[in-house]
Amino acid sequence: MPGIDRRGTAGPHAGITCGAGRVEALVGCAQSGIELGAMHETLIDILVCPACRGELSWTVAERDGGDLLEADASCQGCGAGYPVREGIGAFLTPDLLREDLWEETHSELTGYLNTRPELRARLIDTPLDELEPVDRFLRADYLDELGDVAGAEQAGRGAREQLYTPELWELWNECLDRMVQMYSGHRGPVVDVASGRGTLAELMAEGDCPLIVATDFSVWVLRRSRRRMQHKGMASRVSHLVVDARRTAFGDGSIPVLVSHVGLGNIMEGVSDALSELRRVCGGVLLFSHAFFSPDDPVHAPIMREFGHPLAFLEDATQALRAAGWDVEILINRRVPVKPTPTSKLVPEMTVDRIPLAEAELDGVLIRAR
Numbered sequence: 575m576p577g578i579d580r581r582g583t584a585g586p587h588a589g590i591t592c593g594a595g596r597v598e599a600l601v602g603c604a605q606s607g608i609e610l611g612a613m614h615e616t617l618i619d620i621l622v623c624p625a626c627r628g629e630l631s632w633t634v635a636e637r638d639g640g641d642l643l644e645a646d647a648s649c650q651g652c653g654a655g656y657p658v659r660e661g662i663g664a665f666l667t668p669d670l671l672r673e674d675l676w677e678e679t680h681s682e683l684t685g686y687l688n689t690r691p692e693l694r695a696r697l698i699d700t701p702l703d704e705l706e707p708v709d710r711f712l713r714a715d716y717l718d719e720l721g722d723v724a725g726a727e728q729a730g731r732g733a734r735e736q737l738y739t740p741e742l743w744e745l746w747n748e749c750l751d752r753m754v755q756m757y758s759g760h761r762g763p764v765v766d767v768a769s770g771r772g773t774l775a776e777l778m779a780e781g782d783c784p785l786i787v788a789t790d791f792s793v794w795v796l797r798r799s800r801r802r803m804q805h806k807g808m809a810s811r812v813s814h815l816v817v818d819a820r821r822t823a824f825g826d827g828s829i830p831v832l833v834s835h836v837g838l839g840n841i842m843e844g845v846s847d848a849l850s851e852l853r854r855v856c857g858g859v860l861l862f863s864h865a866f867f868s869p870d871d872p873v874h875a876p877i878m879r880e881f882g883h884p885l886a887f888l889e890d891a892t893q894a895l896r897a898a899g900w901d902v903e904i905l906i907n908r909r910v911p912v913k914p915t916p917t918s919k920l921v922p923e924m925t926v927d928r929i930p931l932a933e934a935e936l937d938g939v940l941i942r943a944r
């Protein structure tokens with residue numbers, strides 16, 4: 575979870591313009607037989623205008639096999655336009671405030687290193703076995719941002735796990751495995767909400783789901799996710815759509831399975847709207863993992879209360895879900911110790927997560943809502 579004190583907005587369709595260099599890189603990919611992955615054309619049947627829910631009419635400029643690499647959708651009702659560029663469809667409305675904390679945090683690292691060449695060289699050139707896990711993680715993140723997916727994989731291998739307590743890591747793996755097992759082979763579409771770096775979407779793709787839709791309101795995060803999936807050869811199973819969970823582009827009841835791994839807790843504003851919106855589009859089940867602080871936690875509970883997030887505590891979350899029309903079932907619920915992620919040795923003051931602020935316990939849960 576990123577910090578809760580940082581604000582900022584990302585405009586609609588930010589960064590999705592197609593620079594010439596990038597296009598050449600994509601053409602290179604196609605020629606070398608790497609799976610590009612693009613927006614599955616079948617999704618057209620379930621997509622509506624996120625602003626007015628009007629019907630969309632489509633103009634396709636370029637395909638990858640049957641799927642859409644470059645296209646434009648135009649709303650028959652309100653006239654709003656939505657582009658598909660480099661295989662990623664962008665369906666944001668201009669009116670919602672967006673705090674793209676992940677892009678801010680990661681761009682902060684990149685910007686910081688780009689203006690400090692000596693530090694950058696130390697992070698990149700120090701032999702991996704001499705780096706602390708947190709610095710291996712930062713190196714991986716920096717390389718991933720630069721598009722060096724293989725270098726990032728190598729640098730980050732085994733590092734992320736070491737930033738968290740083994741109990742928390744084990745719990746998240748159990749939640750992820752359960753979600754994958756439950757919907758392995760499901761014909762889909764399985765929509766991953768607040769997909770972020772795509773941990774869950776990747777596992778779903780490996781678990782034999784032929785149509786996963788990774789959604790996030792950050793273009794930046796989805797471009798990185800798609801690049802990683804191309805590298806791993808699973809891009810053809812995953813569509814990437816820039817969608818805000820508070821106002822999606824999916825038709826009523828059109829999605830049989832919605833999943834999210836520590837995604838809903840990262841929706842900082844309008845979570846209740848998101849829960850109602852997901853209820854509207856869900857034709858089956860919503861399955862998500864989440865972590866709750868105890869209401870008695872002396873350090874974190876007051877902060878969470880002040881912030882007023884509807885999913886801060888288990889009881890509030892259950893109420894918020896019910897108020898949005900969901901029946902709630904808790905499939906996994908385990909209390910685990912957590913500790914602050916370590917501070918970097920090389921890049922001063924850089925930490926991975928801003929909470930927890932102190933050692934604490936979290937109730938990690940897997941919730942099924944219908």
Ligand SMILES: C[S@@+](CC[C@H](N)C(=O)[O-])C[C@H]1O[C@@H](n2cnc3c(N)ncnc32)[C@H](O)[C@@H]1O
Nearest residue numbers: 768769770772773774790791818819835840841
């Ligand atoms: C911790 S990440 C999720 C991790 C991810 N699910 C995984 O499997 O690796 C949280 C994500 O939530 C996204 N997010 C926050 N608010 C959102 C919203 N209103 N709609 C869609 N995505 C949102 C952020 O951009 C970020 O990428």
